Amino acid sequence: ELKVEQNPLFLSMQEGKNYTIYCNYSTTSDRLYWYRQDPGKSLESLFVLLSNGAVKQEGRLMASLDTKARLSTLHITAAVHDLSATYFCAVDRGTDKLIFGTGTRLQVFP
Amino acid sequence: DAGITQSPRHKVTETGTPVTLRCHQTENHRYMYWYRQDPGHGLRLIHYSYGVKDTDKGEVSDGYSVSRSKTEDFLLTLESATSSQTSVYFCAIRSGDRTYGYTFGSGTRLTVV
Numbered sequence: 001e002l003k004v005e006q007n008p009l010f011l012s013m014q015e016g017k018n019y020t021i022y023c024n025y026s027t028t029s030d031r032l033y034w035y036r037q038d039p040g041k042s043l044e045s046l047f048v049l050l051s052n053g054a055v056k057q058e059g060r061l062m063a064s065l066d067t068k069a070r071l072s073t074l075h076i077t078a079a080v081h082d083l084s085a086t087y088f089c090a091v092d093r094g095t096d097k098l099i100f101g102t103g104t105r106l107q108v109f110p
Numbered sequence: 111d112a113g114i115t116q117s118p119r120h121k122v123t124e125t126g127t128p129v130t131l132r133c134h135q136t137e138n139h140r141y142m143y144w145y146r147q148d149p150g151h152g153l154r155l156i157h158y159s160y161g162v163k164d165t166d167k168g169e170v171s172d173g174y175s176v177s178r179s180k181t182e183d184f185l186l187t188l189e190s191a192t193s194s195q196t197s198v199y200f201c202a203i204r205s206g207d208r209t210y211g212y213t214f215g216s217g218t219r220l221t222v223v
Contacts, residue, residue, distance in 0.1 A: 033211050042200065043153075043214040050209065088152060090212075096141060096160060097168065098202070098212055100152040 002027050004091050006101035013079050013108055021104045023072040023089035031092040032072045034063050036085045037103070043088065047074075079108045113137040116201050116215040123222055129188040131218050133201030135181075141204040142184040143212070144168075144176065146197040153200065159184055191222045 003026040013019050023032070031050055035043040047056045049065035049072060056063050060083065062075045072089055084107050090100045114135045123129050133142060141160055145153040145168075155168030157176040165176050173195060175187045188195055201215040 035214075042216045045211050045213070048209060048211040090153075096204075097155055097158060098143070099155070099169075100145075102150065102152040 002029070002091060002093050002099045004089060004099050004101040006087075006089055006104050008104060009102060011104055011106045013076075013106070015080055015108055015110055016078050018078065019076050021074040021076070021087055021089075021106075023074070023101055025070050025072075025091045025099075027093060028067070028070070029091045029093045030065075030067050032065050033090045033092070033098065034072070034074055035088045035090065037088065038085050046087075076106070079106075081108050081110070084108045114201060114203050114213055114215045116199075116218050118218060119216065120219045121221070123191050123220070125192060125222055126190050129191050129220065131186045131199055131201075131220070133184045133186070133203075133215060135184075135203045137203060137205070137213075138181060139203040139205045140181075141206075142178065143202040143204070144174075144184070144186045145200045145202065146170065146195075147200060147217075148197050156186065156199075188220075191220075193222050196220060196222045 005024045034046040037043050047063040052067040054065045060077045065072045086103045086105045088103045090098045117132045143158040144156040147153045154170045159165045159178040177185045199218045202212045204212045
């Protein structure tokens with residue numbers, strides 16, 4: 001059974017600082033997705049990572065995938081308040097089903 | 111969200127009553143999914159469909175059924191609603207090209223009293 005674990009579950013960080021969210025999964029997969037969710041809203045797609053070594057960047061966010069280690073990271077550079085949200089990773093094991101981590105709630109303060 | 115709509119957006123129902131949630135897409139995508147979101151659990155897959163009349167169970171399918179008679183509509187039915195089914199329900203769609211990922215609807219907030 002595929003398990004997806006994120007850590008930390010909650011992250012409070014100061015504006016301007018850097019931090020990394022980790023996503024570990026239990027079985028082989030080369031398809032990993034990152035989503036953002038604002039309170040009371042739907043999920044917004046951030047990154048689609050489809051191969052080992054994939055790295056994608058958008059603004060202050062950068063995601064990477066290491067399929068051998070079964071690990072993806074979401075790195076935040078010079079955080080700003082607008083990045084406050086809950087971030088989810090999700091894994092597709094090729095069975096046409098997306099399995100989610102429990103999410104990381106990010107709070108950025110001045 | 112563009113191309114995918116859920117209805118209703120909010121619903122309050124009584125324990126023991128049947129409830130149907132609707133997901134409608136205009137993208138002609140083959141794959142459609144129903145998830146529920148609860149605090150501390152992230153999103154959990156209830157049922158999914160890989161074509162008209164082709165459906166399968168997810169990890170939390172007990173107490174739920176689905177139907178897909180047309181490409182554009184995927185219905186989720188709570189056969190006899192219970193308080194444990196109070197949740198936010200999200201529909202998602204995916205094209206055959208995984209490059210584009212999954213797109214989620216706006217969600218339905220269901221309260222069972």
